[in-house]
Amino acid sequence: MSPIAWLAGLGRSVLTLLAVFGRVTLFALDALSHIFRPPFYPREFAAALLHIGWLSLPVVGLTTIFTGGALALQIYAGGARFNAEAVVPQIVAIGMVRELGPVMVGLMIAARVTSSIAAEIATMKVTEQIDALVTLSTHPMKYLTAPRILAALITVPALVAVGDIIGIAGGYAVATQNLGFNPAAYLKNTADFLEPLDIVSSLVKGAAFGMIAAIMGCYFGMHSGRGAQGVGRATKSSVEAAAVLILAANFVLTGVFFSL
Amino acid sequence: MIRMENVHKAFGDNHVLRGVNLEIPTGTSMVIIGGSGTGKSVALKCILGLINPDSGKIYVDGQDAATGDRDAFLAKFGMLFQGGALFDSLTVWQNVAFRLLRGSLKRPVDEARAIAIEKLRRVGLKPDVADRYPAELSGGMQKRVGLARAIAAEPEIIFFDEPTTGLDPIMAGVINELIREIVTEMGATAMTITHDMSSVRAIADNVAMLHGGKIRWTGPVSRMDDSGDPYLDQFIHGRAEGPIESVR
Ligand SMILES: Nc1ncnc2c1ncn2[C@@H]1O[C@H](COP(=O)(O)OP(=O)(O)OP(=O)(O)O)[C@@H](O)[C@H]1O
Ligand SMILES: [Mg+2]
Numbered sequence: 001m002s003p004i005a006w007l008a009g010l011g012r013s014v015l016t017l018l019a020v021f022g023r024v025t026l027f028a029l030d031a032l033s034h035i036f037r038p039p040f041y042p043r044e045f046a047a048a049l050l051h052i053g054w055l056s057l058p059v060v061g062l063t064t065i066f067t068g069g070a071l072a073l074q075i076y077a078g079g080a081r082f083n084a085e086a087v088v089p090q091i092v093a094i095g096m097v098r099e100l101g102p103v104m105v106g107l108m109i110a111a112r113v114t115s116s117i118a119a120e121i122a123t124m125k126v127t128e129q130i131d132a133l134v135t136l137s138t139h140p141m142k143y144l145t146a147p148r149i150l151a152a153l154i155t156v157p158a159l160v161a162v163g164d165i166i167g168i169a170g171g172y173a174v175a176t177q178n179l180g181f182n183p184a185a186y187l188k189n190t191a192d193f194l195e196p197l198d199i200v201s202s203l204v205k206g207a208a209f210g211m212i213a214a215i216m217g218c219y220f221g222m223h224s225g226r227g228a229q230g231v232g233r234a235t236k237s238s239v240e241a242a243a244v245l246i247l248a249a250n251f252v253l254t255g256v257f258f259s260l
Numbered sequence: 261m262i263r264m265e266n267v268h269k270a271f272g273d274n275h276v277l278r279g280v281n282l283e284i285p286t287g288t289s290m291v292i293i294g295g296s297g298t299g300k301s302v303a304l305k306c307i308l309g310l311i312n313p314d315s316g317k318i319y320v321d322g323q324d325a326a327t328g329d330r331d332a333f334l335a336k337f338g339m340l341f342q343g344g345a346l347f348d349s350l351t352v353w354q355n356v357a358f359r360l361l362r363g364s365l366k367r368p369v370d371e372a373r374a375i376a377i378e379k380l381r382r383v384g385l386k387p388d389v390a391d392r393y394p395a396e397l398s399g400g401m402q403k404r405v406g407l408a409r410a411i412a413a414e415p416e417i418i419f420f421d422e423p424t425t426g427l428d429p430i431m432a433g434v435i436n437e438l439i440r441e442i443v444t445e446m447g448a449t450a451m452t453i454t455h456d457m458s459s460v461r462a463i464a465d466n467v468a469m470l471h472g473g474k475i476r477w478t479g480p481v482s483r484m485d486d487s488g489d490p491y492l493d494q495f496i497h498g499r500a501e502g503p504i505e506s507v508r
Contacts, residue, residue, distance in 0.1 A: 136409075
């Protein structure tokens with residue numbers, strides 16, 4: 001292949017990527033703007049709160065409790081190599097709150113909520129339900145996307161807070177039951193060590209990840225191809241995109257909060 | 261009055277509409293016939309703006325459909341989709357009363373429900389289907405729920421995409437009568453797509469035949485039988501031989 005052709009190919013791929021990025025950004029801005037412009041659909045919003053927030057609690061609780069427990073074991077084992085076993089409460093707390101809580105919850109939301117939003121909206125699209133909404137004078141962006149995005153924006157930080165606490169509790173349980181830590185001292189060390197910025201960063205990450213998860217579900221659902229295959233593809237792409245973007249955003253936000 | 265002027269629409273290299281010109285006077289019933297896949301549904305969706313035509317103009321009551329207030333424009337319309345397009349997360353009555361439960365036409369819930377049940381009755385469905393979900397109904401029942409939803413807010417212009425396919429002959433007769441009634445009593449403008457020639461005769465004031473991306477023939481239903489157009493003749497008599505190829 002000649003260098004020119006290779007360059008042209010590279011240029012085309014970059015342009016396609018930029019175009020997709022531009023479309024997603026425009027979609028996100030449009031979707032967010034509908035959150036603030038009437039008409040509002042409180043019933044749809046309430047349903048979204050239930051599905052995205054409340055019903056995600058079990059999976060969030062289970063993933064974070066095991067993560068917190070494993071984290072305590074690893075830190076203990078790693079710390080033992082240079083006689084620093086005592087740092088388990090502090091590192092579990094910082095690891096869960098700053099990093100693993102938001103990331104685990106974000107990824108579980110991508111798996112659970114992004115996929116279901118994408119599949120639901122894509123199915124509505126291929127069965128002409130979105131067209132039907134339009135003919136019934138209802139804006140699909142207001143009726144379908146705005147309530148879901150707003151609900152994710154509100155509930156995912158709350159889920160992260162719950163996940164942080166349960167994760168720390170998992171670490172606490174393992175440390176006090178198996179590793180011989182004193183319960184009262186463990187809790188005191190945890191509470192003394194965490195700073196407000198740790199908690200703020202955790203919640204901000206939660207809000208960002210929630211928004212990414214909901215927007216990706218809506219975007220890929222709304223742009224689904226035709227038929228069952230279209231729905232399948234939209235769902236798969238939405239989860240991939242949400243997971244990658246959540247991890248990328250996590251990196252950026254961690255940089256913003258802790259290295260500036 | 262709805263007017264389509266030289267409307268073109270292609271999907272990739274599939275040129276579906278190649279210059280459609282059609283006029284539907286206010287308060288009349290137009291029936292569109294034509295082979296499967298000739299673009300009848302696409303034509304209706306172009307008027308509603310669900311599909312953007314590649315070129316050409318569409319006017320509704322003298323107003324260019326592509327410009328102006330979308331909400332006011334859509335408020336005039338009701339549409340029955342070929343596949344029903346019922347919202348499967350809502351019950352039957354909530355589907356029918358969709359417009360009456362939100363937005364500018366919002367009514368109290370009891371009133372909306374009562375209207376929904378009345379519209380269901382008009383399409384031959386009993387009140388006990390009101391609280392069921394669309395997936396629990398037969399195909400023909402879903403179609404009729406879609407019809408009830410299209411007429412629930414008493415729109416000025418109603419599009420019916422194959423209202424009687426999947427219905428038994430008696431039910432088809434009821435629906436034909438209902439469409440006729442909506443046009444004569446409520447003064448609505450109706451545009452119906454159907455493959456059922458007895459429906460055509462029951463519903464239509466005017467008939468248009470779509471073939472090859474254009475309106476092949478249009479005129480009053482009374483002139484349909486002596487049009488002298490070989491395409492139309494072949495179509496209404498359902499003959500395999502003629503100018504329209506039967507294998508496409
Ligand atoms: N969204 C779309 N994307 C791509 N092609 C489409 C789309 N909608 C319709 N078509 C194509 O346009 C052509 C006309 O479709 P349309 O649904 O209007 O047919 P029809 O006349 O309503 O047929 P039928 O009587 O079977 O319902 C078909 O070839 C179809 O494949
Ligand atoms: Mg059709």
